[in-house]
Amino acid sequence: MVGNNLKPQAKTIEFWFDFGSNYSYLTTMRIEQAASSLGVTVLWRPFLLGPIFKTFGWETSPFVLQKAKGEYVWKDMARECQKYGLAWKQPTNFPRASVLPLRVALSGADESWVAEFCRQVMTTNFVDDQDVDSTDVIRSILDRMGLPSEQILAAALSDKNKLALRHQTEAAQAKGIFGAPTFFVGYEMYWGNDRLDDALQYASSNNG
Amino acid sequence: MVGNNLKPQAKTIEFWFDFGSNYSYLTTMRIEQAASSLGVTVLWRPFLLGPIFKTFGWETSPFVLQKAKGEYVWKDMARECQKYGLAWKQPTNFPRASVLPLRVALSGADESWVAEFCRQVMTTNFVDDQDVDSTDVIRSILDRMGLPSEQILAAALSDKNKLALRHQTEAAQAKGIFGAPTFFVGYEMYWGNDRLDDALQYASSNNG
Numbered sequence: 001m002v003g004n005n006l007k008p009q010a011k012t013i014e015f016w017f018d019f020g021s022n023y024s025y026l027t028t029m030r031i032e033q034a035a036s037s038l039g040v041t042v043l044w045r046p047f048l049l050g051p052i053f054k055t056f057g058w059e060t061s062p063f064v065l066q067k068a069k070g071e072y073v074w075k076d077m078a079r080e081c082q083k084y085g086l087a088w089k090q091p092t093n094f095p096r097a098s099v100l101p102l103r104v105a106l107s108g109a110d111e112s113w114v115a116e117f118c119r120q121v122m123t124t125n126f127v128d129d130q131d132v133d134s135t136d137v138i139r140s141i142l143d144r145m146g147l148p149s150e151q152i153l154a155a156a157l158s159d160k161n162k163l164a165l166r167h168q169t170e171a172a173q174a175k176g177i178f179g180a181p182t183f184f185v186g187y188e189m190y191w192g193n194d195r196l197d198d199a200l201q202y203a204s205s206n207n208g
Numbered sequence: 209m210v211g212n213n214l215k216p217q218a219k220t221i222e223f224w225f226d227f228g229s230n231y232s233y234l235t236t237m238r239i240e241q242a243a244s245s246l247g248v249t250v251l252w253r254p255f256l257l258g259p260i261f262k263t264f265g266w267e268t269s270p271f272v273l274q275k276a277k278g279e280y281v282w283k284d285m286a287r288e289c290q291k292y293g294l295a296w297k298q299p300t301n302f303p304r305a306s307v308l309p310l311r312v313a314l315s316g317a318d319e320s321w322v323a324e325f326c327r328q329v330m331t332t333n334f335v336d337d338q339d340v341d342s343t344d345v346i347r348s349i350l351d352r353m354g355l356p357s358e359q360i361l362a363a364a365l366s367d368k369n370k371l372a373l374r375h376q377t378e379a380a381q382a383k384g385i386f387g388a389p390t391f392f393v394g395y396e397m398y399w400g401n402d403r404l405d406d407a408l409q410y411a412s413s414n415n416g
Contacts, residue, residue, distance in 0.1 A: 068386040
């Protein structure tokens with residue numbers, strides 16, 4: 001029978017992220033492999049963190065607003081990248097605007113290329129130290145991946161998809177998201193790359 | 209020869225904490241055992257987090273000021289305590305004032321009883337859900353531990369020790385501390401219970 005109660009549910013984890021977020025970089029680079037090894041599927045949930053920060057009265061990242069925390073974060077990032085074996089260069093522009101790549105990632109969230117696209121964008125920001133909210137940069141990433149860049153950009157820039165990113169960001173706020181990365185496994189929320197393994201363990205054990 | 213350059217330096221970690229800090233609770237309960245298993249000695253560094261928050265323009269904990277983050281933190285604490293096998297009750301009063309137990313912990317920071325005293329105070333706050341900034345409560349903890357409570361309280365409440373806690377808090381700020389728990393291994397700073405194991409590994413490898 002199809003659709004009966006005994007049908008196993010897929011083990012999934014929602015990964016809410018913004019390309020401007022440095023801790024989302026750590027997760028983006030490692031989540032697919034970590035999830036796959038536990039039989040968990042990643043649901044990519046790009047959203048805009050800036051409007052959520054604005055609801056707290058913040059015009060930019062707390063890592064910019066709080067000087068001591070900001071200075072610490074760059075040391076922490078260097079150590080974390082070393083721990084995970086990831087390349088790292090502190091961005092000269094932080095937090096970088098990311099609305100265009102977020103629109104592309106949202107438009108392609110269910111496509112097979114989304115994970116690699118996200119890794120490429122993150123690497124462009126946090127390793128190559130290049131701005132990512134640029135049509136040329138994003139087209140170049142899509143081209144390198146052998147994808148139909150003009151078609152993907154047109155879909156990303158459609159009114160429907162622009163509205164979808166606004167709705168995604170409102171959904172993030174409604175879910176209680178206050179930073180990135182954030183994970184959901186069912187109704188359980190986990191904040192921060194430091195909680196990825198706990199969230200994956202829960203997703204893996206939560207086998208429907 | 210005593211004091212020559214070949215004398216091995218002790219492997220140490222500085223543990224900066226406030227009894228009102230819930231993530232400091234997690235660390236307080238597990239640091240001594242974790243450090244000891246790696247041959248690392250804990251240097252207890254009680255300080256007042258409130259005056260540091262005030263320098264950011266915050267009148268209380270960010271877990272109170274940011275509603276979404278606050279709601280998340282209590283779920284995270286319940287999961288973290290389960291992970292570490294620690295008892296937990298969400299405090300009905302948060303963040304609790306803690307100046308008296310901090311004065312006692314600072315006055316006794318080099319005494320053999322400091323670790324157990326700190327665990328008792330944290331348990332009183334985060335398991336028994338009792339206020340800890342009370343002479344009766346602190347005296348009772350010291351008495352239960354078989355310590356000369358009146359003598360310890362008198363030392364804690366001396367002008368010299370009160371001033372020492374103010375200086376300790378200023379030192380925390382000068383070191384760039386912006387939250388608790390924070391660890392120092394030499395000049396390397398680590399923030400958060402999530403970084404305790406990394407800090408201990410570094411302390412352990414840093415064998416002078």
